[in-house]
Each structure stands twice: as C-alpha cells, then as structure tokens.
Amino acid sequence: MQLGMIGLGKMGYNLVLNLLDHKHDVVATDVNKEQVSKITADGAKGVESIKALVENLSTPRIVWMMVPAGDITESVIAELKADLEPGDIVIDGGNSNYKDTVRRAEELKEKGINYVDVGTSGGTDGARNGACTMIGGDADVFATIEPIFKDLSIENGYLYTGKVGSGHFLKMVHNGIEYGMMQAIAEGFEVLEKSQFDYDYEAVAKMWNHGSVIRSWLMELTQSAFSKDPKLDEIRGVMHASGEGKWTVEAALDLQVPAPVIALSLMMRNRSLEDDTFTGKVVAALRNEFGGHAVVKK
C-alpha cells in the first residue's frame, strides 16, 4: 500500500525500513533533512514538508505520525487537519495519552478524517524487524489498513482493540505492567546483591530464562545488561520515566483500581531522581525532637 510517514526518529525510521521490506510505497518527511536524505537513499520518497507529503499521496491518504507525544503531535495534527480531505486516515503511532487521542479523533471527525491510534511495543528492534502493535479506531477503517499492521508486526503480534483510544490505552497499561515487572526484577537483584551469597548475575538471569516461572524478555535483557557490566558498576541507579506509567497510575486512581505495585514502581523512580529528600529531613528532624536521635549534618 501507499503510506506517508511523518517522523524519522529511531522508531519512525525503522518502521519505514520495515515497510519497504514488505514492498510498501512510502512517502516520508522529518524536520531533520539529513534523515529525509537517508530514507530516500533507502528507497522511500523523501519530501520536505507535511504539505508535500500530503500532495504526494493518492486519496484516500494514509498518514502515519511517529513524532513525540504532546505539543508536537498536537501541531502536526493541526496541520494535517488543514491539509487532508474527508476519507483520509491519520495514524498516531506514538505514545499519546488516550484522552488526547479520543479528543483528537473527534476533532478530525468533524472534517470527515479518520483517526487510528496505535500503541507500538518491542523497541527499535521490533520496529525494524517485527513490532507488537495494538490498534484502536473504527473497525472498517482498520480493515482497509490491516495489511500494513500484518506486515509491520511479528507474527500474531498485532491486535485490533476496539474504538479509538483503546490502542493507546492498552499500550499505556502495557507500560504500567512493564514498570512493575522491571521494579520486581530489580528489587530481587538488590536483595541478592546485599545478601551473604555471591552470585554471578548474568548466569542467574540466563538460568532463570531457561525453564523458570519468571523467564521473560525483560529477564533476557537483564542477562544482556549483566553480560556487558557484571555488577553494573559503570552506571548510576537513576530511573527516568517517560509518562505512560504516570498515566496508568492516574487512570487507576480515576477508575478506583488499587494498583500499588505500578504506583510504587513509579514512585521509586521519582525517588531515584532525588539526591536527598525533604521527606527524609522532616522525619530525621522529628526523630531528633522526640528522642534526641542524632541527625546527619550536611
């Protein structure tokens, strides 16, 4: 099929290569002109602007956005709303908040433009060689573009999830689960590290990946990480977060779902961003007040 790709970052670029492998016809653009030249050399038709991208697609157009969530996605959609025509299809493959997705779909619907939200898992390697995709939107729209997802995804690795927003919501929850699984694995290794025993962590992770209940892709990645740096001596335990975990906790609060593990996974990440905490100062000061317990001076 013919398809336009807006955004040629780590994910978008690899998705285009993946599409080209499957003989799709791709028109691509990015604010970074170097990426546009590269993708042209790789076989896509690189163009200089969203306007040019729209002009180079035949109707009904299929435009896939793979740009950062938030303001950038918002402005790209505004431009697409202006340029596209009724019957065209916009696909948001980024990590947008599902509430924004639902709103944007309504805004585009006003002009008869179809909106499809795609949660994409599997990292850059998945994008290149077979992603895992969860797709929300109108069922008939999905039906017309299903071949794209079939080709982009690993076998059995795509799912139509229902009405618009459901793809991004599912990807959000996927990431919330991921936070919890990662924190569980990491806590376990910290218990090992502080124990009286002396384990070879790479060997442990490898063994756990062969027959244990906790074998998983994340444990394979754990094995890989320890193979490069056996005690992770080279890095600091600073755990950034990119938003979906926070949204999952907020959704859990909205839905009154107790989600202590996902919430704590996120909060321990936030804790890791602090060198010292005001919470700790208050508790230390209180212990000093009532019990005369020593405080650590700065």
Next chain:
Amino acid sequence: MQLGMIGLGKMGYNLVLNLLDHKHDVVATDVNKEQVSKITADGAKGVESIKALVENLSTPRIVWMMVPAGDITESVIAELKADLEPGDIVIDGGNSNYKDTVRRAEELKEKGINYVDVGTSGGTDGARNGACTMIGGDADVFATIEPIFKDLSIENGYLYTGKVGSGHFLKMVHNGIEYGMMQAIAEGFEVLEKSQFDYDYEAVAKMWNHGSVIRSWLMELTQSAFSKDPKLDEIRGVMHASGEGKWTVEAALDLQVPAPVIALSLMMRNRSLEDDTFTGKVVAALRNEFGGHAVVKK
C-alpha cells in the same frame, strides 16, 4: 547414577519419571504407599521406608528429599542423619527457608554428611520434562552430582550458585520477583477491566506475547487462563501464598533493601484473604467522627 528419592508428590513423582527417562537408577519412597506402587510400575525401585531406601543405596549415597518445607523436612533430616554415613549426600529440593538450610547443613556436617540445597522452578511440567534448578553446596560435592542436574533440567536451566543455602535463597528471591510480576500483570488487567474500553483479554495476552516488552511465561499462562474463562467469572480473587514471598520481604527487611513492590504484592494477597478489615472499620469510624461521613452498617 543411583539416587534415592524421598517424597512422591506432584513434584517428586515427576522428577523420578524425568530421572528414569535419563536412565538413572532410582530408589523411591513415600508415606503414601499407593504412590510407591505406582512409581515401581513406572520403573523405579519403590521401598517402604527411609531406612529401606538407605539400605538399598550403595555408598556414597545420594538422597534427594522432595517433601514439604518445615516440620516434615526437619524430621526426615533427623532420620537421615541417624541412618546415613560420612560421605553420603543429602539434597533438599523443596522450598526450605535458607536459614534452616544453613543450619541443617552444619548439623549434618557434624557427622560428615554433605548437604546440597536445590531451588526448583518450572512447576510440575518442568519437573517432568526439564526443570530449572539452582544448586547450593560445596563445589566438589556438586561436581560429583552435576550429571543429575544436567539431565533433570532444561538445557542451560541449571546453575551452581555457591555455598550451601545459596540455592534456596535464590529460589526464594525468584519467587519474590514472581509475586511482583504477577501482581503487576494483574493490576494492569484490572485497569483494563474497569476502563471504558472492551478488550478480549485472551487476545491481548496473546498479542503481548508476540513482540512486546512484557512477553513472558507468566503472560503465556495469563493467555491460557483467559482461554478457559474469558473474564475469570468462575473464580474468586483469593490469593494464597506459600511462604517464599514472605521470606523475601523478611530478607529485604533484614538487609535493609527497600522492596516495596514485592512487599505490596504480598500484602495485597493477605488483603484478599479478608472479607472485611479492621483497618477499614477504624478509618470509616474516624471519618464519621470528624466529618459526620456516613458509615456502612453491617
């Protein structure tokens, strides 16, 4: 090799079948005589007592215990200590607490008996067809019995983990991680269940097992569970626990490791065992006291 097996429950029975497949010579006993008859029919030499088992093994003897942790393990070891001779090897393949393991090893060492602790993962299917084993004990003792673990385990699925106790400690932490991963997955599905969307959970789990970051054996089991009961309507959410998660939290407290995710996974299991909580009564009564908020009468 020749080996004695004490305990022919779900795990022990399957381990014997697995050993027989690999042409090992197994003497087996259990308090349940029916199991002894069955295993004899399957090719092992079933005997009526631990004493008989010891008498039927040539020295140095290898005795694998696969009995419930706690008092039963304790009494079997007392009997073995009386019956065995210096140079013999006792293997505890159950979920014993590592502190007990370290103590028992010292007690048996007094009489020159070797002790090996084995954490076994992979469930009954693993026991039958290829388990995941983590083995603590003296290195030279392990060397003499390594062929057993090579045969019993899935390829790359066994690891010598160091001094005695390290096998059970590692299995304990494995289960702690398992608690956290299970709770993370489960919280995610509850968020889905209460959301405005309508997902097919079996399909979701299947898709996540193809290319997503959270693909894992536990997600495969999630898929399997939903394939049998799509909304889990037939069961109640009562989450029992069998001890290793609690020990992991206790070890974390002893080692001053913050392990909020593993701890909360366990506490939510305990919460699920309560129909109503005294905690809740106190909070409800306090809200009524200061704000006049209505309470729910029994």
Next chain:
Amino acid sequence: MQLGMIGLGKMGYNLVLNLLDHKHDVVATDVNKEQVSKITADGAKGVESIKALVENLSTPRIVWMMVPAGDITESVIAELKADLEPGDIVIDGGNSNYKDTVRRAEELKEKGINYVDVGTSGGTDGARNGACTMIGGDADVFATIEPIFKDLSIENGYLYTGKVGSGHFLKMVHNGIEYGMMQAIAEGFEVLEKSQFDYDYEAVAKMWNHGSVIRSWLMELTQSAFSKDPKLDEIRGVMHASGEGKWTVEAALDLQVPAPVIALSLMMRNRSLEDDTFTGKVVAALRNEFGGHAVVKK
C-alpha cells in the same frame, strides 16, 4: 463586617452561626429554603437567591461560597461573575481543586473581582466554635478581610498562605497527611486485633493520648469511636474518599515527589470499595496455571 454566605449545609450553616456570635452582619442564601428560614431565625438576613444576596450587600461586597466543589461551585461563580462589580471579593471556602481555583481567580480578575481561597479544617464543630483556616489570595485583599478569619478561627488557627490557590493547595495536602495518619493508626489497630493479646481499644487510645508520641486529635477520635462500639462490630470497613487525597497523590506525581504512604492510604480505600478484585482473580488463575494451586470457586 458585612458578608454574604452562599451555602447553608453542615459547614456553611455553622460558619454563619459562628460569624453571628462575633457580631458580623450576614446575608445568607441556599437552594434549600428551609435552611434559609432557619438561619433567618438565628439572626442572619436570609434571602432567596444569589442575585438578592448581591443586592443586599454594600460595596465592596464580600461573598463567601460554601458549596460542593466541582460543577456547583463552577456555576455559582459564573453567576457571581455576572452579578458582582469590580472591587468585590469572592471567598471559596470549599474543597476546590487548587488548579480550578487558580483558573477561576484569573477569570474573575478579568472583571476586577478579587478571589480568595480558604481551606477549612476542624469539621463541623470547628466551623461552629473555632475553625482552622488557610487563606490564599492577594495580600492586600486578605488584609481587608482578616478580621473575619480572626473571629471564625480558633486562636492561632488561621494563616495567610500566599498567592491565590495556596490555601486550597495547603488544605489538600493537609487532607493527604490526614489519610496517611488515619491509615497508620488503623493498620496498628488491625495488628492488635489479630494478635495473640486482648486489648481494650478505648483504653489503649486513651492512654496513648496521655503522654505518647502518637497523641493526636485523630487518636482522640479513635478513643471516642471505640467508646461507642468497642470492637467496631456494627460497621463495615468501607472507606470512602472525597477527593483531596486523590488530588494530593496527583500533585505528588506531577511534582515527582515519592509519596508512597499517602498513595497507599488512598489505594487501600479504593480496595475497600471492592468485594472481589479482578487483580486477585488473575493472580489466583496464574497460581493455578503454573503450580496447580487450588482456586476458590464462586
């Protein structure tokens, strides 16, 4: 001073009585006409509508809203914006979200109307006899109405907290702390309840209120609650929540503050609203899948 009160519920009614005690001149209204008649009998000037209330106040007018947060507050403010004049002062004494407060202040500022946000603690008894108030808004506006807060509040029980929104934000955090303190107390009593000992909870709470580190108003209320129902046998542990705790957690997430205790206090409340959980079903089903552990059938 002369002041208008909109909202004669539990809190608003008692605040008016409190103001009348201090010789303030109060014009009051409510959608419930019975309350208007009662407050007139008590010495206020009851009127039938917000419009009438505005007409009965001399400029610059002071109007205190004590109505439910959310849509009702929103619509009252819309009406006030239409009816009031530049220089008038609107006080929101309810539990509004501070983000709404900041927005509303800007909207009223467009017409030259001043906005003051007041967090009110101390329950209905405080409202009647001496509240605890935290007041945000312009400093010069606060200066003109400070006598009202001095009279309404218990001695030393009011504070000007800075720019608009700071009063509601502080009250929100106050409630977050309250959630945590209540849950801590309640967990402690559940540990006592399940222990091998047999305590008289009213006596325990009373003793703790005399000299212990945890003496507090909440412990006094605990004592009071147990004095009426020694084991809280008459109620169920259903813990509702009215929003400020959730906002505190959301603010903590926005500010990247780890607040596990406040978050868990809220999540355990949400848990208490569920008879059974989907989380629990998933975990129970998984335990059955890998270990053959029995599930509880419905």
Next chain:
Amino acid sequence: MQLGMIGLGKMGYNLVLNLLDHKHDVVATDVNKEQVSKITADGAKGVESIKALVENLSTPRIVWMMVPAGDITESVIAELKADLEPGDIVIDGGNSNYKDTVRRAEELKEKGINYVDVGTSGGTDGARNGACTMIGGDADVFATIEPIFKDLSIENGYLYTGKVGSGHFLKMVHNGIEYGMMQAIAEGFEVLEKSQFDYDYEAVAKMWNHGSVIRSWLMELTQSAFSKDPKLDEIRGVMHASGEGKWTVEAALDLQVPAPVIALSLMMRNRSLEDDTFTGKVVAALRNEFGGHAVVKK
C-alpha cells in the same frame, strides 16, 4: 516503694529522678560509674554492680531494667535469674521484642521470678516529667507495683494491657503507627516544598496545631523543628530506624495483616540510607536495553 534501677542512660536516669520526686527509694547501677556517682548525688543509692543492687533490695525485690534491647538485656536477665529469689519482680522497660519477652518470662518463671514488660513512650522528657507506659504481666503482680506506674506516668498515661508480652507488643505497634504518621507528615511537606507556592513551614505547622484534624504531638515537634531551621537546610534526610517498626511489619506479615503504610514508612527509611541503589541500576540498564534510553554514567 523500694526499687532497683539497672541502666542510667537517657531514659533510665530520668526515670530515677522522676521516681525520687515521688519519694520512692531507688537503688541504681550502671556500667558507667560516672552515672552512678551522679545519681547518688541526686538522691538515689548508687551501687557498683547488679549483685550489689540485688543485695541492697529487700524482698520481694522490684528490679527495673532500662538497658538496650537484645544481647545486653539478655545478659542482664541471665545475671538476675542467678541472683534473684522466688517472688521477686523483674521489669523490662526497654524496647525488647515481645517474642523475647514471652520467652524470658517463661525462663524466669521456672525459678518463681515474676516478669513485667513495660513499653515506655514520651521520650526523655516524658521519662523525667510524666511518661506514657503500657504494662504487661500477671494481674496480681501488676497490682502490687501499680503505684510506681501511677507516679511515673502522666495522668491517665498508664495502662495494664494483659498477659506478659502485651506491653512490649503494644509499644511496638505504637512505634509502627508513629513511623506511618511521621512519613505521612513528611511526604506532605515535601509536596509543599516542591509546589509552586511558598509556605512558611513553621507557621503552617503552628496553624495546623490549632484546630485542624491533623493536630498532634508530632505536628508540634514539626513546628519546633522548623522554628530552629526553617527549611531544614542544615541536615540530610537520612532516616535511621531502631527496630520496632521492622518488628511491626514482621508481626503484620506473621498475622497476615496488610500494613502497607507502616511497611512503606520503614522501606523509605531504608532507601534513605542508600546513596545509590542496585535496584535503580537494574531498571536503568533495562530501559537502556529495550529502548536505548540514556543511562547516567558514574
């Protein structure tokens, strides 16, 4: 009454002064001879050893231990068991683990010696001027020594709590609640500190102590701490713990009581003892593995 005091640290010394105020006759000892000299100057009879202390008391003797929990308490009790006679009374006023207390009471009972466990709250100031005491032991033994508790404690500040161990258990839970309340307060102030507003924390705490739902001794101490160091700039947020919180969590786990708030209060303390975490390293390494997210190098 006549009473022996073993241990003249911060707590024991003040208790003796308190007893002397109430005209009790105190024989006192400590390993620190300077403290013995000082207490003699203050009016007690200082002696050089436990043996001498026992010899200077008339039967039935009352001996109060106020020494560190654990090994020291254990060895003092061993010595007392050797020196005391049937009918004598040993009081453990320290923070002993209730399980040790129950065991020790049984051991002393073999020789006919009575054992009383006392949890003491209120800090050093309480010890001096009126403590809060929770007392376990045989009811008739308590009856004979009740005057001591009446005099030592603030009015209404002592309680007979039942069989031996119940005093220490209750004090343990008291401290668990204290951990949770402190963490709740501290989290609230960190939310304030990171907010867009600018609060005077001493003023906030003072106001909250006048009429708010969260007024408490701990909030008074918060006010006091901020009065000395308005932003706590001089200290680091290192939160040590002295054992009772951990025991409360362990008891909660044993009793299957979900106690997330107390557990997390403790775990955040443990987290504050770490400059960097292995947990954090593992999560950071995993994020790098699957998403190419940057790690922070050492």
